[in-house]
Structure formats: C-alpha cells, structure tokens
Amino acid sequence: MIELRDVYKTFTRKEVKIEALKGISLKVEKGDIFGVIGYSGAGKSTLIRLVNYLERPSEGQVLVEGHDLGAYSDKELRAAKKNIGMIFQHFNLLESKKVFDNVAIPLVLLKKNKAEIRKRVQELLEFVGLSDKAGSYPSELSGGQKQRVGIARALASNPSILLCDEATSALDPQTTRSILQLLKRINAEYNITVMIITHEMSVIQEICNKVAVMEEGRIIEQGSVLDVFGQPKHETTQNFVKTVIQNSMTTSVRRTLKAEHGSQLYKLNFAGESASEPVLYEIIRSYGVKVNILFANTTEIQETTLGTIIVQLQGDPSQIEAALDYMNKHEVRIEEVKSYVLDINHK
C-alpha cells in the first residue's frame, strides 16, 4: 500500500546540510493503522510529507499502491494525491469560510456540481457528528470539532489513505480519545489505511496495529504494536513504552532485592492465550520451583491482554531450566532481569 525503500532526505540551509532521513524502509499494508513515533526532530513530519509528495526524497523510492511517486508526471501526481487525505495538528482550516465550505474545498477543486457537493458534504458532516455546524465559522468551534471538520475535508475526495500529522497533539485527553475512535471507525467502515505520526505512545496504544520508532532520521525498531510493546528492544522504545505501561519493579522492591544479589530474576511477558493459562501454578506444581512475584501488571493492547510479571525463581538449576522450558512452550516470553536493575539508581 505504502512502501518506502531506503529513503534519504537532506535539506540544505545556508550551505549547511541537514540529513532529516537516513535510509528509511517501511511497508504499510492495506487496512493498517500504522503509527510512527519519535521525539521532536526525529524526522517524522519529513517522512509523512514524503508519502504525499509534499517533499521529494533525495534518494530512494516512495511507492503508493505499487507506483513509484517519483516516476509520475505532475498530472499523474495530482491524480495520485487525490487518493491521499491528510489532517494536521493545527487543523489548517480556512477561517474565513464556513464549515460547509471548508469541507467542500476538495470537491470544488475536483469540479463536482453543486448538488453532488451538497450531498457529499452533508454525508461527511453527519459521519463526523457535525451536521448542526455546517453554517458555523471555525472560530466558533472547539479544537475537537475543528479536527472533525479537518477529517471530513480529508475524506471528501474518497481517499484510500489518511495521513495524520500529530492530529491530536493540540487536544485534551478526552477529545483525543474521541478523535482516535473516529479514526478507528474510518479505518474499519471505509477501509481506509491510516498512517499516524505522533510523539505520544498512548496514541499508538489506543488505535495502531503497527508501529515504527524513529530516532535521528532512522527507524530503530518496528513491528506489530503487541510485539513492540511486549518486548521493546531499543532504549528509546523502552522509554516510550514506560510512558504507558508500568513494566519495571518499584524502587522499594529493588532495595530489598539488593541484599540477595545472584538470585534468578525473570521478566515474563504473557500475551493473548498465554495470559489466561495458569502457567505459574504449573511450574510450581510440576517442577517444584518456588516463585516469588515481585511485580505484576496487565494492559490491554489491540484487544489483547498483555501481562508482565517479574518473578524470582528458586530451585535446582535443572528444575528452573525445566520450568523456563515449560513456559517457553506456552508462549510466555522470558527475559532474564540483569543484575544492573538491582541498582536502585537505575531507572
């Protein structure tokens, strides 16, 4: 659906080169809600602007529905862009035009007749829950309502892709949630592929099925949201995950454990099926391993339960090995907790 192949983007300002993207490769499949997360300056906006060709790559290819956008003539590119809607952090509405006319802009540009425009705009305003605001000006709307207008306008030309550039960053948590739910409905009911860039992991947790983490112009980690949240590998990803899931021991537990250096600690991640099986009970019963639970938490991601437990296992090495093997076979992901986490200053 959307594919970036080894994309580089370099800006030159006052003879200084800025490498905003350094070899980005990713694939967004049809029907995905694909999130790109990163701190400020990571290159997220540049990346999303390449997808609708507001920027051209310095090197590499951007393919949409299998077509290399770089190989298109200007006319072909204009046609291709109709297939891509975009919404923005600050909504980008025309303040001098009423809600109806803002939503109608893409249809006017497509030279649709008045009756068609009226019907489509009414349909869209109804879909985003703003039928009663057609005659209002943007200045008379709340932030959430403005973003709904932005969404209606982005959908006007029936795109198959919707790009969202920090679309909820200017909104309060409750309004953010309602806009994210609307994006989810757009994805499910209109079968529109959604690509979201954000610096908030809660946005990814709430609606995305896939995620790419960016840092300094590179993708440092990508995969299904369940995998990345369950086993974040890179430190930056771990820091993002920590903002939404508590997955480490509290300081007081670490302090108690410090005295017992050398005990075997494991972080166990349960997802989906394995979260509902009595795995710990089995390892105690069948392998005689003593289990001391130091931390436990469950979270819901993608309608799947993700559980994290940190345990101290005590027993013969052979019993512990057998217990770990049993849990492995029952799809529990096991990570040995290194002794450095026992340092209470370690975050």
Ligand SMILES: Nc1ncnc2c1ncn2[C@@H]1O[C@H](COP(=O)(O)OP(=O)(O)OP(=O)(O)O)[C@@H](O)[C@H]1O
């Ligand atoms: N038009 C431009 N000219 C020069 N440099 C640019 C331009 N656009 C982006 N950059 C630079 O490219 C780098 C990546 O910027 P980008 O806006 O893509 O990051 P971002 O992750 O979206 O950050 P933010 O969330 O702060 O917008 C930054 O160093 C930025 O200064």
